[in-house]
Amino acid sequence: MHDTRPNQEHYSFANAPVPDEIPDASLAFLKAYTGEQNLNALKERVFDIWRESRERLHVYKCVQTLMFLEPRITKHSLYPTILQSFQQAQKSNLPPPRILDAGCAYGTDVRALIHHGVPASQIAASDLHDGYWKLGQRLYNDSERIHAVKTTFGDMAVPAGAVGAVEASSIEPLTYIAASAVLHVFSAAQCEAFLRRILSLLEFKGIFLGTCVGALQEGEWRRGRANEGNAGSVVRYLHSAKSLKALMEQIGFVDVKVESHGPEDPTASDDPVKKIWIEFQGKKP
């Protein structure tokens, strides 16, 4: 059983102040997906979920800053192609693709896919534990709509069969695996193990895609807690675009593309670690 509570000794924003206000713009997706027009009602719901997350779960920066309200997969350059492949399969007799959101947290990317017409039955979601996912069902109030989404919870940053490793036979085969904002919560060893597990889970010609925080110069970052309950605190590792591409190719991905999308936080000019946003993709041969 994973201990999911925030621990101040680890990399966590659990001590950070409550956000004063939720900008209306941050509610755009929640409003569009749920159809709820009353922004105050949505804000109350978000605050409730946020408070509960803070009490019970690890507080990642994207939790603290409410970034989880906005889908990330939709910003990936492959997203239109992925949607198209689902649409084409629906029109033809081809077997439909299947996509996994790995490190799904509340499941915002899962909802974006559903909102854009991907059948829930073709989607899977996975995370280290089900804490955020369960809160996501309250946030989006959509238990019926996501009923057909297959879920599996466990560690994806260790080899299959290791203690705590995610059991994935129920969610295969997988044409696409997406990991938004996940790689940077790992140590170098966890990141490599995660990429290996992803490659093993993909079907042939399947595609891995995602985004993460990286650094202009790869290296260890600050003490983190990517693997709650299993490994305790870990030293997080930020890849550069170059080192991530080299690692993905070494592990066996082909057609690997890794691009920097500029500074992670343009206002953090005094941070000695020059953090960047990275977009990546790679194929199983």
Ligand SMILES: C[S@@+](CC[C@H](N)C(=O)[O-])C[C@H]1O[C@@H](n2cnc3c(N)ncnc32)[C@H](O)[C@@H]1O
């Ligand atoms: C920074 S959050 C990003 C969540 C979400 N994908 C998003 O874009 O908002 C990182 C996620 O990775 C998950 N995670 C951390 N370690 C993991 C592991 N070893 N195996 C699977 N998921 C893990 C966390 O529980 C968390 O939900």
